[in-house]
Amino acid sequence: MNSQRALGLALALTLAAAGCGGGGDEFSLPEGAGSGGAAPTGPAYDPATATASIAGSILFEGDAPEMPPIQMSADPYCLDAGAGTREEAVMVTDDAKLRNTMVFIRSGHDTGLFYAPPAEPVVLDQEGCRYIPHVFTMMMNQDITFRNSDNTLHNIHAFPMVNMQINVGQAIQGMETTDSFTIAEGPFAIRCDVHRWMNSFTAVFDHPFHTTSGDTGDYAINVPPGAYEVVAWHERYGEMTGSVTVAAGETAEMSFTYSEPAE
């Protein structure tokens, strides 16, 4: 009896010591284990909160370089349709403002929000063997419609670094093709491989705070009140940045001045 009781005690003790040894409590699940791994999409951005505004001009100092005429002899159609076209890299208005400059917010906006892409597509037209507009901005997942208004073969070859390259041929006048870029990325070129002189520049954003200086050299962006880093980008003269703080209902003035760099 005694020995049985001792064995029973021993077993019980061992069970208690080993079985209840526990362990493994120091491990924990990775952050965000419960969200199923999907990227968190914040609350939707409400455009009505953009009660402030950043506006200004892209100024050009000094004499504007003269743009050379484009040699279009490679395609008889262009020779005719695009007669007199000059290169569009540097275009200065009569009041010394630089056209075709992108202006956008780099930081300061609420990155936790979800910014829906606009429903209406950006249109890139090909007319007279040049791209219209020459510089434009767009949002990721926003549709972009390429239109060929010329009666000759064009191809639209976009050269992004991050997004997939697009290279579509349009042989028929009036043809439209729609595509989109799915990742935000900095400025890149769109070219036509058939007509080498044709180029256009765009950038893809994950927010709606971007525009160009267009034909006038002025710009305006509506933003929620806050402090922002504003960037201007020009295809030849590159990037300039500035900081601005703007309160509700106010317009902050933010102008950039470019000039032809000395040789």
Add this chain to the structure above:
Amino acid sequence: MSSETPNGGTPKPAIPPPAKKDPALNISQRGDRLYTDNGLHKWFAISSLLLFVFTVWMIVDDYNREWRRYQRGFTRLSVLQTELDRQAAAGAIDVAAVNALSAEIEAARVRIAENAATLSEVESRLEALNDEFYSTNQAYLFARAEYDVERYDYEEAVANDPENAEPLRVIAENRLADINQNLEDVERLQIAIEETTTELDSYIGERDRLSSERDGLVAEATQLEAAIVTLDPGLIRTSIRNAPILDFMNPSETVNQIQLQNLHYDAPFLQVPRVDRCTTCHLGINDAAKDEWQQPFTAHPRLDVFVGADSPHPMDGFGCTTCHAGLDRAVEFSRAGHVPDNAEQQAAWEDQYGWYLDHFLETPMLPMDRIEASCLKCHTGAGDVPEAPALNMGRDLIRTYGCFGCHNMPGYEEVRRVGPDLTTIGGKLDPEWVKKWLADPRAFKSEARMPKFWFNSNNGGPEFEARNNAEITAITEYLFSRSQDDPLPAAAPAGGDVGRGQALVESVGCLGCHAVGPIPDDPARTQHRRRFGYNLASQGSKTSADWLYNWVRDPRAVWHDTNMPDMRLTDAEAADVAAYLVSLTNPEWEAEAFPELDEAALDEVTLEFLRTGSTGIQAQEALAEMTLEEKIMTTGEGLVARYGCFGCHVIEGFETAQPIGTELTQPGSKLLNQFDFGFLDIEHTRTEWYAAKMADPRIFDVDRVKRPEELLRMPDFGFDEEQVGAIVMILTGLVKDQVTPDMRNDLTADIEAGRGLVAQRNCRGCHEIEGAGGDIRSTIADQGLWPPLLNTQGAKTQPMWLHSFLQEPGEETLRPWLSARMPTFYLDQAEATVLGKYFSAIDNAPYPFIDTAIATTDESLTAGRELFELAQCNLCHPAGDQMPDRDAADLAPDLGLAAERLRPEWVEDWILDPQAIAPGTRMPAFYIDGVSQLPGILDGDTPGQLEAFRDHLFLTIGNGERAEDN
């Protein structure tokens, strides 16, 4: 010891303590024994208690292994994760839908209750029918069995006892009639049951359907709930299942192992099958969902390549230690052979796991930055190993620097010596340059591959200076004295122009293999293939315009075995290139002079060679009788043998000399005790030794006392840290472990041979092949001038065309307007075949016979012509003598050659989606997701249009063969 009290409760006067300690005084009480019963009982009690405690301790200690902690942790986390998933699933349930269904079910239930009486009647009817069916069916089945017996009896009687057969036949036939009657009854009942079931269904069917629909909506959450119970059946159940002794039955905590019968762990004198127990703790290794879990539960990276069941390296076939090394059957952290990646990790491990390096383990795990070494076990071929950049770099380095010249290494037996042929050194170089070069090759060219033999860490002191210079002079003079100076084939014509030469070097394709000066980094692609040929900077300080002229004009005429191809330059172009190369000089280098020979130092070295095989006095006497010339020749020859110069260079008299270095057939399995770590303070592991050796091959001479001729001889290659790591990767990867043939990569011999030749000729310097290469593109701004991508070459070109193009690329140029050109590599039939087979094999394209006859219709040909005009192919593509008016960089390949060059089916694939075949190509796509952008022709039918394109290209433009109509 206490004493007895014979007088009951009467207290006894205390015995004085000293008396107790004297055994003589107590002898009467103990009798003739040296112990008392009571005392013994006490000792017994104490020792049995101790035995009990230690037994429990032992069992507990034996039981509470490290791995159990991980398994408990993993179970706990799995439960937590499943609970989170369950909550997510529960949250995703469409509550409204479930509620709606519940309401409908309730309504159905009410309707059922209203018809309870009828329902119960139907149910009991169905039950009765089922009962009847059972008994009837039984009777039928028994009757069939009886019939089988009776038929057998009858047939047996027919064979053995024909007279008595007839009654048996009657019995069997009667039975058959019964069976048919039975079957009819059964079928009648089946129909009745079916009808009644349908009737029942009309009452309760709706409720059941709604219920299962509702179950479907919550199924995921319910299943996850059940999974949690399975994972964690409660503390009591888990404790009993896993209790010591009881855990032999069905424990939830268990040592997992992967048995690899065909792979062996190499113990001394013994090969035992590998049993990888790593998954005992690495529990989430094969579960992609656990990629962010903490160690040891983290999923293996890239499950599509490693570990995953569908990957090329499934866990069940390859195990873990095959690649990671370590002790396969150990389940404790340090004993398993874990090795930290860096000092930081080491400190963390020591803190967390009490980590130590097990010095008795010959194969500790490879640190993560050395893991690629294991690929070599199976990937033994010549080609690049995917996903193993350092390993591939190591192979390239070994091939480039020619380690196999001095060390026997597997796989390099047939490879040519890497250095130039020195039997004609006199025609190319002058002795002064060679001496300065030998003293410090990288002073002349920072990327020189010639290693440095003198002025290194063990012979760089001032006391070695005169001796080093004497050795260098002796070797140089010796080599020039043996040179057979054939006159150069031609003299350089006058009028070579430096500017034109530079333009040629930068445009014809030289920069695919050569660079001029430092190579700028390019984030877009690697540049190491541009080090395949010698850097051309300072070429003018090295050799003459005449030599360079002959060399670039026809390299093989100067050195038959060279890798340099013929660029097919005209004589005038060759003169321009020579003029340019000669203009690249290094004035600083030229200004320096090599020191005069110190004869005393030379004598010292000469004496070392004379002493072999003779006494010191004899050697002294012999030396005294030698002229300076003789001393130099003796010493030069001796030094060539001592340093093994012939390992890399052809030197007359040493053509068949044996390599001087340590054999390197299995350096990754060399036993640790065979390494001489000298006095160096480094971790005593194989990788550390090799890394130290490669960084400074003479390092182990530090603090040693040696005679000059005993010093380590391996020269310094000036490898940087990355290169050292890459070579160490190869050295540690060449191991004795055997793998089974089915584990080897299943590349065909065709692909292996092709990759070997591609590497040997540096095809990737210009072309992208299998997704890698094209280094030269970094030097060409204009994409239109880039050499073609060869990623789908096998599917693209016709085998016969490719074969002849490879052999005679100058015969027919695709883009004659370009100055860049495919050089002539003098490939023989066998080599051209190797490449043809290789390209076809990687694309699974037929080789060598293909059918290029095109079956077509006149309608298709007309449509093809229209398509060509609509798509305006001729805006960029020349077709025969029709040349678009464009810059050279904007022209596309000549379509006139397509019919004899391209595979017809490839043309269709290409036009359908050019970006898929050549990402970034300038060829526009006319089909978006397969939809034609050229409507109006053939009703926009994509396959028809693609055929029409093909037909026009091959038949109308190319005048190819039209298949006869069937």
